[in-house]
Amino acid sequence: xxxxxxxxxxxxxxxxxxxxxxxxxxxxxxxxxxxxxxxxxxxxxxxxxxxxxxxxxxxxxxxxxxxxxxxxxxxxxxxxxxxxxxxxxxxxxxxxxxxxxxxxxxxxxxxxxxxxxxxxxxxxxxxxxxxxxxxxxxxxxxxxxxxxxxxxxxxxxxxxxxxxxxxxxxxxxxxxxxxxxxxxxxxxxxxxxxxxxxxxxxxxxxxxxxxxxxxxxxxxxxxxxxxxxxxxxxxxxxxxxxxxxxxxxx
Amino acid sequence: xxxxxxxxxxxxxxxxxxxxxxxxxxxxxxxxxxxxxxxxxxxxxxxxxxxxxxxxxxxxxxxxxxxxxxxxxxxxxxxxxxxxxxxxxxxxxxxxxxxxxxxxxxxxxxxxxxxxxxxxxxxxxxxxxxxxxxxxxxxxxxxxxxxxxxxxxxxxxxxxxxxxxxxxxxxxxxxxxxxxxxxxxxxxxxxxxxxxxxxxxxxxxxxxxxxxxxxxxxxxxxxxxxxxxxxxxxxxxxxxxxxxxxxxxxxxxxxxxxxxxxxxxxxxxxxxxxxxxxxxxxxxxxxxxxxxxxxxxxxxxxxxxxxxxxxxxxxxxxxxxxxxxxxxxxxxxxxxxxxxxxxxxxxxxxxxxxxxxxxxxxxxxxxxxxxxxxxxxxxxxxxxxxxxxxxxxxxxxxxxxxxxxxxxxxxxxxxxxxxxxxxxxxx
Numbered sequence: 001x002x003x004x005x006x007x008x009x010x011x012x013x014x015x016x017x018x019x020x021x022x023x024x025x026x027x028x029x030x031x032x033x034x035x036x037x038x039x040x041x042x043x044x045x046x047x048x049x050x051x052x053x054x055x056x057x058x059x060x061x062x063x064x065x066x067x068x069x070x071x072x073x074x075x076x077x078x079x080x081x082x083x084x085x086x087x088x089x090x091x092x093x094x095x096x097x098x099x100x101x102x103x104x105x106x107x108x109x110x111x112x113x114x115x116x117x118x119x120x121x122x123x124x125x126x127x128x129x130x131x132x133x134x135x136x137x138x139x140x141x142x143x144x145x146x147x148x149x150x151x152x153x154x155x156x157x158x159x160x161x162x163x164x165x166x167x168x169x170x171x172x173x174x175x176x177x178x179x180x181x182x183x184x185x186x187x188x189x190x191x192x193x194x195x196x197x198x199x200x201x202x203x204x205x206x207x208x209x210x211x212x213x214x215x216x217x218x219x220x221x222x223x224x225x226x227x228x229x230x231x232x233x234x235x236x237x238x239x240x241x242x243x244x245x246x247x248x249x250x
Numbered sequence: 251x252x253x254x255x256x257x258x259x260x261x262x263x264x265x266x267x268x269x270x271x272x273x274x275x276x277x278x279x280x281x282x283x284x285x286x287x288x289x290x291x292x293x294x295x296x297x298x299x300x301x302x303x304x305x306x307x308x309x310x311x312x313x314x315x316x317x318x319x320x321x322x323x324x325x326x327x328x329x330x331x332x333x334x335x336x337x338x339x340x341x342x343x344x345x346x347x348x349x350x351x352x353x354x355x356x357x358x359x360x361x362x363x364x365x366x367x368x369x370x371x372x373x374x375x376x377x378x379x380x381x382x383x384x385x386x387x388x389x390x391x392x393x394x395x396x397x398x399x400x401x402x403x404x405x406x407x408x409x410x411x412x413x414x415x416x417x418x419x420x421x422x423x424x425x426x427x428x429x430x431x432x433x434x435x436x437x438x439x440x441x442x443x444x445x446x447x448x449x450x451x452x453x454x455x456x457x458x459x460x461x462x463x464x465x466x467x468x469x470x471x472x473x474x475x476x477x478x479x480x481x482x483x484x485x486x487x488x489x490x491x492x493x494x495x496x497x498x499x500x501x502x503x504x505x506x507x508x509x510x511x512x513x514x515x516x517x518x519x520x521x522x523x524x525x526x527x528x529x530x531x532x533x534x535x536x537x538x539x540x541x542x543x544x545x546x547x548x549x550x551x552x553x554x555x556x557x558x559x560x561x562x563x564x565x566x567x568x569x570x571x572x573x574x575x576x577x578x579x580x581x582x583x584x585x586x587x588x589x590x591x592x593x594x595x596x597x598x599x600x601x602x603x604x605x606x607x608x609x610x611x612x613x614x615x616x617x618x619x620x621x622x623x624x625x626x627x628x629x630x631x632x633x634x635x636x637x638x639x640x641x642x643x644x645x646x647x648x649x650x651x652x653x654x655x656x657x658x659x660x661x662x663x664x665x666x667x668x669x670x671x672x673x674x675x676x677x
Contacts, residue, residue, distance in 0.1 A: 107466030
């Protein structure tokens, strides 16, 4: 069990009569870079929403580092070491880039709901935030309101906020969506760097990114896992070719 | 950045000096006392500053649109009246200076109870719950006579003969300085709160409550704590109210005061910390100044509010802040002429509007009170056509001219902004 970071057991989700996720069972090993791919509407983002606690499961269970997390509110799952990013950039628009990142660090450094700690005097916190800003390449935008950043910078900040809390399992939802080629290359580099030693699960449409980064690929079609394994095996899988890659070629 | 901050600090210190000196500017040598009107207006400004700032802990800082903020102000007031009565009976040996602290605790305690309900929700649902709470408290104030004293309210005597500094607190000037001290303390504490983890996460949950959960925080808990703390400061304000007037009626916790808190915070500007202070001062001035001159002063407050919501959603402070980069680039001079050109038709338009409102009000309320409208020493017949026509003409022609000048002003403004930094946002 300890080898598995994230484990989904017969996870299902229905909205009314619509069965979105159909009995997904998936084990993701510690330290693995795992990509979830599939055509539009396959339920990839819904799966993320289930894992991160944003939606409740209809049935099944989810284990994070061996502990049940399904049914928990998102903030508790986050505190247990799972962090996620959003497909549509989700940042604090009116706060500065620095404040955004610092907010993402606060809980993990034990500040909780303190209303007596003066933030400006927290040397370690502020130094960590600054060095993360540099790592993300956002050092020069430190005091810019996050809402005014360029799209690529906002995506970088989004990834930064996701990894800031030191979570061991990171879910990235289409981290490179809408980026130019150069921006995508930079983002892949950034993801590779910051996910070292962590378990990474990502939803991605860009096959280049997927085959660049992932150790294991899972293919989701109509809420069902139709294949899961190393990139070469998945690429060779006839069912995958028919359902997904084939559709792209045609 | 650093320089701008120290300039700001100096402005606030100067404002404090003005607040300290103001009663002596209006010193009446015949009676040997400060003007009672000015002292009571300044006192009111102090309390309202605390109320508006504490309201902005919700609206501006946490994005919570509360409609029951006066509840906590009022409960602080009632609690203080009862504490004063205990003290008068010798049952509470505490100096008067510390009573606002008790009032704050009362406000906080009630905010913990009501906040537990209201902060389960956010946005519209939160606003509706707070509306319900406000109504509930107004009703309770009329029902439970022992505590609230019904329509007549409860009264007390602030001269309990116990002070840290040996003051009697008979003359209202002494009370004013007590209010001023508590206003400064409260404002500094609230400023401090904005720079703590809770304060920051309140901002964060205002911007994006969903994301807050995914950095490990429970947005509900953030709202709850922020609400309780804001209730504390509202209570402090209510305590000062009770000490000043020595009587508290349900006006102190009813909906109009909640609306006032909203008006002050919004007109002053919710996105800057100091905004509500400006709002509190301005609204109090209107309330005590204009209400003496006109029956329809509430119309003016309402129109001011609507104008601000439409044209300056960041309030007075937002308007001032928008000029910051222009002033520091030394280009404010170029705005002077356009400002003057907007001002003239603007004044004519306002005059026309005020004329119409006053004519209407003298036709109805004024007539009932047996007053006549007097302008430049001449009585004006509100039944005649000429005053109506000239006021209407002022409003329409002034408005038309104003909109032309405003367009020209906008052009100059935009040109300066593009020169300063292409693509810079004014917000």
